[in-house]
Amino acid sequence: MLHRTRLTLPLLIAVLALSGCGAVSSQRAANSTYETLDADSFASALADAMAPEGSVRVSGHLAGDTMHGAYRFGDAETGAIRMSISGEEPFEMIVVDRTLYSRDFRETAWSRYSPHVFDQVLGSVGGLTPTAMTSVLEDGAEQVDHLGWEHTNGRVLHRYRVEVAREVIADRSGLRVDEVPDLTYWYWLDRSDLMHKMTAEVESQQLLEIDYHGWGEPVAIKAPPAEKVRDVVGPDNGQPVRHQPTAPYVAAS
Structure with missing residues (x-):
């Protein structure tokens, strides 16, 4: 499960890290003529538009699997994610209070990983603040x-096509530059730059919608109840986690 989580979490972060979506910017909303964005202004x-929103819900498909979830923006202590993915290996994941929890849909107990794992899987992104989550675009939008x-x-939406430098993707993913496939991102924004849809293509094949x-x-994103949590102990988990009082788990509607 840890291997799947390590692979999946950065990709889920990228759903927003490469989407860079947001609310109405007062300056742009005041303009009667739509001003298009370019590589210098996009991120x-x-x-800036994302910042006042605080949260968002997502739904779509990831490599053929169906996904539903929610994000709460913030730093390592206050940002949170809740995600469920169905498919051949369906599972749920919660990231809250700098701790990662996951479980197979067939299980009732949640696996809890130490903050050491949280730091590893989120290290390439830098957190769940709008600035951190758009840093890939800031650094790499070519x-x-x-x-x-x-x-x-x-809706009537403006469509963008975005290419990101292979070197930046390689740096964030831990891959060599020659291992990074051809990636193309497509964005649908309204005239206020509010994001409504994003897709990603790998080698001209759609991977993400x-x-x-x-x-x-x-959005209610809280840790599972302590009685349903088991600690993951092992070399990949760093120091074992001691059970701490946790808030009751309340699923968002």
Whole structure:
């Protein structure tokens, strides 16, 4: 489970780290003419727009599996993720209070990993703040093309195509540059730069499709109850975790 979690969590972070979606920017919203973004302005504009929202819900498909979840933006202590993924190996994951929990859908107990693991799997991103989560785009967006507008999900949305430098992806993922495949990202934003959809293609094959909704709505992301938690002990988990009082687990609606 740890191996799958290590592979999946950075990818889930990337759902937002490479989406850079956000709320209405007052300056841009005040303009009657839509101003397109480019490689220099894309990341900072989206990070500024994300900041006031505080949370978002996501749904979509990841490598053929169905996913649903929610993010609460913040630093290592206050940011949180809740995600469920169905497929051949369905599982749930919670990241809260600098601790990662996961369980197979067939199990009732949650596995708890030490903050050592949290630091490892989130080290390439730097946290769940808007600035950290758009840093890949800030550092690596080589080309940002505005492709015009289209009707998507009942809205008129502006479509962008974004290319990110292989060197930046390699640095964040721990891969060699020659191991990084051809990646293309597509974004659908309204005229206020609010993100509604993002897809990612690998070698021209769609890997990821995400819809964003419920921006700014409260999300309940809490640790599972202590009686349903078991600590993972082993060389990959760093120091064993001692049980601490945890808040009751309340699933968000």
